[in-house]
Amino acid sequence: MIAGRVWRFGDGIDTDVLAPGIYMKKPVEELARHCLEAVDPNFAKNVKPGDVVVAGKNFGLGSSREQAAQALVILGVGAVIAESFARIFYRNALNLGLPALFSDDVAKIKAGDQLSVDPTAGVMRNQTTGAVLACRPIPPHLMDMVSAGGLMPFLKRKFAQGAA
Amino acid sequence: MKMTLVQKIIARAAGKPSVAPGEIVTCKVDLAMIHDSGGPRRVGPRLKELGVKVWDKDRVVVVSDHYVPAVDTESAAILKLTRDWVKEQGITRFYDMKGICHVILPEHGHLAPGLFIAGGDSHSTMGGAYGCYMAGFGATEMTGVLATGETWTVVPETILVRIHGRLARGLSAKDIMLMLCKRIGMENSFKAVEYAGSAVAAMSMQERMVLSNMAAELGCETGLVAPDETTLAAMRAAGRAPDADALSWRGDDGAAYAAIHDVDAADFAPQVAGPHSPDNTLPVDGYAGRRIDQAYIGACVGAKLEDLQMAASVLRGRKVADGVRLLIAPASAKTTAAASADGTLAALTAAGAILLPSGCGACAGLGAGLLAEGEVCISTTNRNFKGRMGANSAEVYLGSPFTVAASALEGRIADPRPYLATAGAP
Numbered sequence: 110m111i112a113g114r115v116w117r118f119g120d121g122i123d124t125d126v127l128a129p130g131i132y133m134k135k136p137v138e139e140l141a142r143h144c145l146e147a148v149d150p151n152f153a154k155n156v157k158p159g160d161v162v163v164a165g166k167n168f169g170l171g172s173s174r175e176q177a178a179q180a181l182v183i184l185g186v187g188a189v190i191a192e193s194f195a196r197i198f199y200r201n202a203l204n205l206g207l208p209a210l211f212s213d214d215v216a217k218i219k220a221g222d223q224l225s226v227d228p229t230a231g232v233m234r235n236q237t238t239g240a241v242l243a244c245r246p247i248p249p250h251l252m253d254m255v256s257a258g259g260l261m262p263f264l265k266r267k268f269a270q271g272a273a
Numbered sequence: 274m275k276m277t278l279v280q281k282i283i284a285r286a287a288g289k290p291s292v293a294p295g296e297i298v299t300c301k302v303d304l305a306m307i308h309d310s311g312g313p314r315r316v317g318p319r320l321k322e323l324g325v326k327v328w329d330k331d332r333v334v335v336v337s338d339h340y341v342p343a344v345d346t347e348s349a350a351i352l353k354l355t356r357d358w359v360k361e362q363g364i365t366r367f368y369d370m371k372g373i374c375h376v377i378l379p380e381h382g383h384l385a386p387g388l389f390i391a392g393g394d395s396h397s398t399m400g401g402a403y404g405c406y407m408a409g410f411g412a413t414e415m416t417g418v419l420a421t422g423e424t425w426t427v428v429p430e431t432i433l434v435r436i437h438g439r440l441a442r443g444l445s446a447k448d449i450m451l452m453l454c455k456r457i458g459m460e461n462s463f464k465a466v467e468y469a470g471s472a473v474a475a476m477s478m479q480e481r482m483v484l485s486n487m488a489a490e491l492g493c494e495t496g497l498v499a500p501d502e503t504t505l506a507a508m509r510a511a512g513r514a515p516d517a518d519a520l521s522w523r524g525d526d527g528a529a530y531a532a533i534h535d536v537d538a539a540d541f542a543p544q545v546a547g548p549h550s551p552d553n554t555l556p557v558d559g560y561a562g563r564r565i566d567q568a569y570i571g572a573c574v575g576a577k578l579e580d581l582q583m584a585a586s587v588l589r590g591r592k593v594a595d596g597v598r599l600l601i602a603p604a605s606a607k608t609t610a611a612a613s614a615d616g617t618l619a620a621l622t623a624a625g626a627i628l629l630p631s632g633c634g635a636c637a638g639l640g641a642g643l644l645a646e647g648e649v650c651i652s653t654t655n656r657n658f659k660g661r662m663g664a665n666s667a668e669v670y671l672g673s674p675f676t677v678a679a680s681a682l683e684g685r686i687a688d689p690r691p692y693l694a695t696a697g698a699p
Contacts, residue, residue, distance in 0.1 A: 121459070121550065125658040130638025133310065134340060134347045147665045167460040170492060171658060172637075173311060173395040175411035196462040196494055197395055201411035250297050250425070260413050261319060264420060268323055 110227055111187035111208065112236075113159035116152055117220035118145070120165035124198065127169065127177035137176050137183065144180035158185030161226060163218045165191065168209075169198020178202040178209075188226050190215060190233070190244055203251050206259030212244035228255075275525040277431040278497050279465040282406040282522070286389035294430040294531075300389050304332050305418050307393040308374045310339035310639075313358035314351055315412035316393075316419055327362050328422035334366040334383055335359050336374035339639055341632040348639075372605020372631045375399040375486065375573040379478065380607050382513030386500040386522040391418045396573055396655065398493065399486040402478060403508070404500035404522045409489065429463055429494050430531035431524070435470035438539040443690040445583060446476060446483035447575065447653065447673040449536060451544035454490050455554040457534060461492040464531055467524065468498050472538040478507040479579040486574040487655050490551045499523040543688060545651070546671040549659040557676060560686045567650040568593075568681035569662075570674055571602035571629070572636040575653025580604075580674040581612045584653075585620040587678035587692045593625035594684030600642045602629040624682075635662050644669070651680045 126147045132140040145152045162181065168191035169177055178201040181189065188208040192215055202209035208228040218224060223236040231246035247255050257263040274291045276284065284292045286300035305327075307316060312335060320326065327333050335355065343349035352369075359367045368377045375396050378384050386404030390397070393415040400407030408426075410418065418424050434457075436449060449472075468484045476484075481498045488496020498504075500522055505515045542556040570576050570584055581603060593599045601621055603609040609631065612618045622628065634640030636654040644650055644663035650670070652662070657669035672680070675689035682692070 123550075123656075123658040125638070125656070125661040129660050131643070131660075131663070133637075133639065134351060147660045167462070167492065170459060171395065171656060173393060173397075173409040173411050175311065175315070175413060178411070193460060194462065195460075195492055197409050197411060199462070200414055204411065204413040204417075248297075260417055261322065264323055264417055268325065268420075 110225060111159065111161065112223070112225040113157065113161050113187050115218055115220055115222045115224050116156060116160060116162050117218065118148065118162065118164040120167060121170060122148070122164050122168050124169060124171035124174055124177040128174050128180055133174065133176065137179055140176055141180040141183040144184060153184060156184050156186065159187045160185065161224050162186050162189045163215050164189070165215065166193045168194050170195040173197045175201045175205070178205050178207055182207050188228065190226065203247065203255055204260040206255060208247060208255065210244040210247070212242065214242035217242055275528040277524040277528045277530065278404070278467055278499055278522060279406055279431055279495065280428060282387055282389055283426065283428055285387060292428045294428050296428045297425060298428060299423050299425050302391045302418055302422055302424060303388040304334065304383060304390045305415065306334045306336065306374055306378060306390065306397065307415055308339055309337040309351055309355045311393040311412045311415065313355045316416045317354070317358045319413065319416040320420060323420055325420050327364070327419045330363045333364050333419065334378065335364055336368045336377050337370055338373045339633045339637060341370045342630055344640065372607065373573045373633060376577060376604040376608070379403060379507065380511055380605060382508065382511040385508060385513060385515065386504065386519045391415065391424055395489045396486050398488040398496045399482050399573060401488065401495045401497040402481040402485040403504055404497060406495050408495045427463060429465040432457070432461060432464055432466045432493070433530040433533045434466060434468050434536060435533065436468060436472040436536045436538050437470045438472055438537050439475065440472060440538045443543060443675050443693045445673045445675060446480040448541065448544040449538070450483060450487035450490065451546050451551065451554045451671060452541060454546065454552040457491060459490055459492050459552050464493055466491055466493040466496045468496065473498060474501065477579060478503060479577045482577070483574055490655055543673060543676045543690070545676060545686060546657060548657055548668040548670065551656060551671060557686065557688045560670060561688060563670070563686045564649060565597060565651050565680055565684060565686065566648040567642070567644065568597060568599045568677050569635055569642055569650055569652040569654065570677055571600070571634055572654040573604060574655040575674060576602055576604040576608065578608050578611045580653060581608065581617050581621065583674035584678040585617045587675055587689050588624035588682065589620040591624055591682055593681045597681055597684045599626045599681040600629055600635070601626045602634045603631050605631050638662055651677050651686055653677050
């Protein structure tokens with residue numbers, strides 16, 4: 110179960126605002142301090158472990174740079190809930206063990222709300238309003254990998270078993 | 274089952290007679306491409322963690338193009354790490370400062386119809402111009418590809434874009450793609466796009482590569498053009514003999530498409546996308562007259578030989594406006610050599626253009642040519658997201674090489690067609 114305060118963003122949050130190019134050669138921990146600063150300068154400063162990013166359509170469009178998802182992981186974001194995701198960001202997030210969940214209910218979630226998310230069941234609870242909301246669970250073929258913590262732990266297990 | 278081209282390629286790579294959209298399959302990767310930014314510095318430590326080397330060193334291409342040439346000790350260290358890693362892995366298909374990865378692959382004969390290719394960069398879709406499946410992946414996923422030689426996909430539905438007629442003078446594939454970003458939007462995730470029609474059949478490979486490159490802006494997994502004689506001629510010119518069945522890689526008649534869009538190539542004006550998104554597109558008149566500080570001709574999508582030739586056709590015998598800087602970063606070393614041999618470079622520099630090193634450079638906010646707060650740039654690149662080319666308040670407009678060149682001449686966003694009225698075809 111993931112639970113935290115909501116940071117609310119709109120449609121088309123791209124990888125250049127998630128991981129600005131000018132910081133890409135810096136260590137990723139340093140880059141993470143600039144995550145989303147072009148749209149909300151307070152986000153990286155004030156986000157707390159477990160907080161949830163809620164956004165509109167096509168979250169993560171643009172580059173394949175994995176730092177876009179990794180920055181959110183480093184900042185402790187518990188999950189990203191969006192109306193829809195760009196393909197590479199979606200795969201990157203799950204590969205890093207960051208739940209990325211599609212939801213048609215994002216309009217019922219406001220900045221600062223307390224939200225709990227069960228990514229397996231696909232159920233969210235807006236504790237501020239009391240509303241029970243839906244998200245699409247992580248697809249079954251990826252659930253093993255996400256529960257292992259991402260692709261690296263999953264591959265380690267696979268290689269350890271000599272199955273690769 | 275009637276299959277689209279992308280289904281056929283995925284079926285072959287998955288070892289199945291057929292696949293249907295929505296099916297989840299594991300595919301054998303024919304080729305993997307990584308670059309200095311998302312490549313060795315990020316996959317190297319992870320492969321070490323797994324205790325494995327790349328699954329097949331002859332199926333891996335490494336290109337240093339993002340941090341080239343080094344401008345500080347950080348970029349120098351990334352490039353050195355890349356060279357050292359390539360040596361350690363025994364990889365011979367390594368292109369160090371030879372150009373941008375998506376242009377390098379076809380130039381050096383790495384693309385062929387029917388291949389399933391994983392690229393560690395979002396514009397990997399560009400490879401689809403050769404009738405192969407090529408899609409972008411992040412670094413952890415590329416680690417998996419390099420470790421196992423496999424990846425998974427959900428078989429995508431295909432959007433068919435048919436481009437009819439003939440492009441008028443001063444129009445290019447770039448204008449079509451900017452128009453499509455607006456018309457079909459940027460949210461076509463988990464779908465493929467295939468381009469067909471008489472205008473595509475008449476296009477050179479470099480123009481088809483623009484269609485496939487900006488499939489990424491449409492949000493598509495890959496962007497394909499079925500191979501024809503133009504494709505095979507380009508492969509031969511790059512030193513790769515096509516397979517006997519190369520032309521059999523095409524969708525079945527009667528295959529099902531997610532949507533079919535018809536575009537009349539003759540019926541539109543040059544297109545410009547305003548800040549801060551490629552779908553913020555208007556015919557050039559909508560933005561004409563906006564003052565610019567910089568004109569940039571660069572990137573995989575916008576600085577190939579034909580792009581430089583388009584710009585030269587506008588700039589030849591003319592001068593860049595006072596107070597405007599025109600920066601040109603040819604897409605590859607081969608591009609520079611060819612543009613030098615045919616007089617294109619001389620026409621560009623005589624007009625006042627400044628040449629920059631080949632690489633991703635300013636397009637990705639990495640190299641020379643970044644923008645200060647409040648500056649305005651028109652660029653042949655493919656993305657203009659906030660902060661991408663420098664300061665967050667900088668404004669980037671996207672246009673074709675024709676439009677960027679004409680804007681450099683006027684110091685304002687300008688329609689290139691008046692400059693071409695009397696000139697020979699580019």
